[in-house]
Amino acid sequence: MSQKDDFSIHFIGGGNMASAMIGGLLRHGFLAKQLTVVDPDPNVVQRHQASGLNGSHLFEAPTNEPDMVIWAVKPQSFKAACTPVAPHTRQALHLSVAAGLTTDALSSWLGTERIVRAMPNTPALIGLGQAGLYARPAVSLLDKERINQVMHAIGQSIWVPRETDLDAVTAISGSGPAYVFYFLEAMMDAAQRMGLSAQTATQLAVGTFEGATALAKASSEPPGVLRERVTSKGGTTFAALEHMRAHQLNEHFVQALMAARHRAEEMGKELGSQ
Ligand SMILES: NC(=O)c1ccc[n+]([C@@H]2O[C@H](COP(=O)([O-])OP(=O)(O)OC[C@H]3O[C@@H](n4cnc5c(N)ncnc54)[C@H](OP(=O)(O)O)[C@@H]3O)[C@@H](O)[C@H]2O)c1
Structure with missing residues (x-):
């Protein structure tokens, strides 16, 4: 029996993120009864019970403490x-x-x-998430292995050594999909101003992001080299990139992400002192 067949999981909250994780776990070999x-x-x-899970609208002290919450x-x-759950889950991995x-508050x-x-x-909602993970020192290697199995159900994960690194993760990948949507919107706007239909604009913009990110992932070259390969001096890409450079788009973008990290730090302090 593999490890994933061995441990029981209690979800507190069954909304969007829990549903994405549960769907992924069931697809990755976990059993509904776990x-x-x-x-x-x-x-x-009711929705989760229909998939064969145990479900309740109130936390009831379980006969056997769950392995993971x-x-x-x-x-x-x-x-x-936490109030009804904490006294019955002190031996569990959370x-x-x-x-x-913050984990201090938790x-x-x-x-x-x-x-x-x-x-x-x-993108975790469609199994293509990118997550950052931080463990308190008391978390064992076996615990981390179990967390990896669970997180694998919603995409890729990476462990960070310091909890403060999660503020940077929040700024880069947590908020990141919004930046991608923002650039998609700008490309689609430009395409339509050039006279292309909304449908064509969507396909060109989304398809380009899809292809370019797949190329960046498959290539051994860094994105800067891939960019230079499509930028001949005096050409069309060159004209666009020169415009971006002249307006310091790169620096503005970096500063925007710094603002996101700063807000993540502030929110951590506000939420931890509730
Ligand atoms: N969605 C994302 O893509 C995403 C991304 C990153 C992080 N997250 C994090 O994931 C967490 C969940 O987000 P979500 O989008 O899944 O939210 P959600 O869809 O609102 O789900 C949360 C669920 O928890 C329920 N709940 C409230 N109080 C509870 C209690 N005392 N015991 C058990 N369940 C309770 C809520 O019920 P009621 O609605 O009746 O209150 C709701 O069904 C959040 O902390 C969010 O920061 C989400």
């Missing part, structure tokens, strides 16, 4: 959600996907040190 969902909304509970509630609901809440609310914090992003 998974329990607690959510105050009876419709949410996954916290998928909004940050502002977290502290209140994984939080809640944005901004540890004091849950009464345990075995806590991992994840910062996923929205």
Whole structure:
């Protein structure tokens, strides 16, 4: 029997992120009977029960303490959600996907040190997420292996050595999909101003991002070299990139991401002191 057949998981919160994780876990060989969902909304509970999971709208002390608890509630609901759960899950490994809440706050609310914090992003909803993970020192190698198995269900993950690195992860990949959508919108806007239809604009912009990111992933060359390969001096790409350079687009973009990291730091302080 593989490890994934061995451990039980309780989800606290059964909304978007929990549903994405549960769907991925079931596709990756976890069994519905290993998974329990607690959510105050009876419709949410019913939906998960229809997939064969155990579900309840109220946390009830389990006969056997779960091996893992996954916290998928909004940050502002977290502290209140801990009250009924914490006394019955002190031996469990805890994984939080809640944005901004530090493991110091979680540890004091849950009464345990075995806590991992994840910062996923929205492509996790289709199994293509990119997450950052941070573990408190009490988390063992086996614990980390189990977290890897779970996170694999919603895409790729990377461990960071310091919890403060998660603020940078939030700025880069957590908020990152919004930057990509922003550039897609700008490309589509330009295409339509050049007289192309909305449908053509969407296909050209989305298809270009898809192809270029796949090329960057498949290539051994860094993105800068790939960019230079499509930029002949005096050509069309050169004209566009010179315009961007003259307006310091790169520096503005870097500063925008610094602003996102600063906000992540501020939010961590605000949420931790609730
Ligand atoms: N969605 C994303 O792409 C994404 C990305 C990165 C991080 N996250 C993080 O993931 C977490 C969940 O986000 P989400 O988008 O999945 O939110 P969501 O769809 O609103 O799901 C949260 C669920 O938790 C339920 N809940 C509230 N209080 C509870 C309690 N005491 N016990 C059990 N369940 C409770 C909510 O019920 P009610 O609605 O009835 O209150 C809701 O069904 C958040 O902390 C967010 O920061 C999400």
